[in-house]
Amino acid sequence: MKFPIYLDYNATAPTDPRVVEAMMPYFTQTYGNAASRNHQFGWEAEQAVEKARDLLGETIGGGGREIVLTSGATESNNLAILGAADFYKEKGRHIITSPIEHKAVIDPCQALEQRGYDVTFLDVDDDGCISLEQLEKSIRPDTILVSLMAGNNEIGTLNPLEEIGKITRKHGVLFHTDATQAVGKIPLDVEQMNIDLLSFTAHKMYGPKGVGALYVRRKRPRVRLSPIMFGGGHERGMRSGTLNVPGIVGFAKALELCRDEMESEAERQTALRERLHQRLQAELDHIKLNGHPTQRLPNNLNVSFGYVEGESLIMGISDIAVSSGSACTSASLEPSYVLRALGVGDDLAHSSIRFGVGRFTTEEEIDYTADKMIFAVKRLRDMSPLYEMVQEGIDLSTVNWTPH
Ligand SMILES: *Cc1c(COP(=O)(O)O)cnc(C)c1O
Numbered sequence: 001m002k003f004p005i006y007l008d009y010n011a012t013a014p015t016d017p018r019v020v021e022a023m024m025p026y027f028t029q030t031y032g033n034a035a036s037r038n039h040q041f042g043w044e045a046e047q048a049v050e051k052a053r054d055l056l057g058e059t060i061g062g063g064g065r066e067i068v069l070t071s072g073a074t075e076s077n078n079l080a081i082l083g084a085a086d087f088y089k090e091k092g093r094h095i096i097t098s099p100i101e102h103k104a105v106i107d108p109c110q111a112l113e114q115r116g117y118d119v120t121f122l123d124v125d126d127d128g129c130i131s132l133e134q135l136e137k138s139i140r141p142d143t144i145l146v147s148l149m150a151g152n153n154e155i156g157t158l159n160p161l162e163e164i165g166k167i168t169r170k171h172g173v174l175f176h177t178d179a180t181q182a183v184g185k186i187p188l189d190v191e192q193m194n195i196d197l198l199s200f201t202a203h204k205m206y207g208p209k210g211v212g213a214l215y216v217r218r219k220r221p222r223v224r225l226s227p228i229m230f231g232g233g234h235e236r237g238m239r240s241g242t243l244n245v246p247g248i249v250g251f252a253k254a255l256e257l258c259r260d261e262m263e264s265e266a267e268r269q270t271a272l273r274e275r276l277h278q279r280l281q282a283e284l285d286h287i288k289l290n291g292h293p294t295q296r297l298p299n300n301l302n303v304s305f306g307y308v309e310g311e312s313l314i315m316g317i318s319d320i321a322v323s324s325g326s327a328c329t330s331a332s333l334e335p336s337y338v339l340r341a342l343g344v345g346d347d348l349a350h351s352s353i354r355f356g357v358g359r360f361t362t363e364e365e366i367d368y369t370a371d372k373m374i375f376a377v378k379r380l381r382d383m384s385p386l387y388e389m390v391q392e393g394i395d396l397s398t399v400n401w402t403p404h
Helices: 017-023 040-059 073-087 103-114 132-138 161-171 245-283 310-316 337-341 346-350 363-382 385-391
Strands: 067-070 094-097 118-121 143-147 174-178 197-201 212-216 287-289 300-305 352-356
Touching (some): 017 245, 040 067, 040 245, 067 073, 073 103, 073 143, 073 174, 073 197, 073 212, 094 103, 103 118, 132 161, 161 174, 245 287, 245 363, 310 352, 310 363, 337 346, 346 352
Parallel strands (some): 094 118, 094 143, 143 174
Antiparallel strands (some): 067 212
């Protein structure tokens, strides 16, 4: 085994060596600007980009001409939300989203609120699920966009995209989904699911960092967006800037590999995740699974450990790279806003750990992680007067903590 063990695949993934290999010629040999129309260097780069574009579009059930290449999912989300809000502002200024979206959705929505738009944040239940009934009831004549993610990056919960798409289509409202965690991991089809705008990024699927895409539906209906970046008019005017040719080639190669290995990898990674969860459950009491027990991303496990302090726990497992519910927005001591929206108390939110397994995770690493976690939690609890009281059957909520 190599240390530290990487279990943070929901944050990013290493670039697959097969992807790096596919990218290499586009740095030193086929290095033309894909927008250069006057020579072979440009034509070859453009050809590579168009081939990649087709693969990206077709893998999600669309076409290459519906793909706008960007710098990543943050940009794709901003373009989808700010771009649609501006283009359709005469039709209405109401947007529906949820409180557990990635910040790259929430922040542009809040920026729009500042500019006079109205944003409805749907409720989520304990598992992070929205209510389809509430969604439908929230749609108004001035609603232009519903933005709901495919799979949650912290807790793994999946949204029922097909059911959401039926509702948005019925009411003639655009449907954007941030599918960054889902593309290449679970089957997605923009036609079957009536998705109008879909964001995704290469680095969460073993591609390079800094390249992503926004699917923009071209027919039934034709979706229009105002650009958020101005310049040479690349990407049909929706996203100016010289294309990252090696990155785009790597992005397509990465998605192709994910697509071809999706079924077996989803099964293998789910088994690894379940193995870890079952070991923890078998040997530790007072632990809580965050997110939906079954409707979740194959590679995500999020668990809160009662009666331990989050930072101490992270220090106790320093040879394992995971994320905690308290360290997300590093500088702040605020617990995860996602767990908070689910109604998880501050203590359990602070002591939550997100385990993200991936293509290179082995059973051996999972077993080591389980052992280490169990050891660290037990050791911290041995030092915890609170845990001792709970073991003695004292109900902590009845304790008067004020000094006499
Ligand atoms: C990682 C992530 C993003 C941001 O993607 P970048 O390509 O890093 O900008 C957006 N949404 C979700 C759900 C993510 O997991």
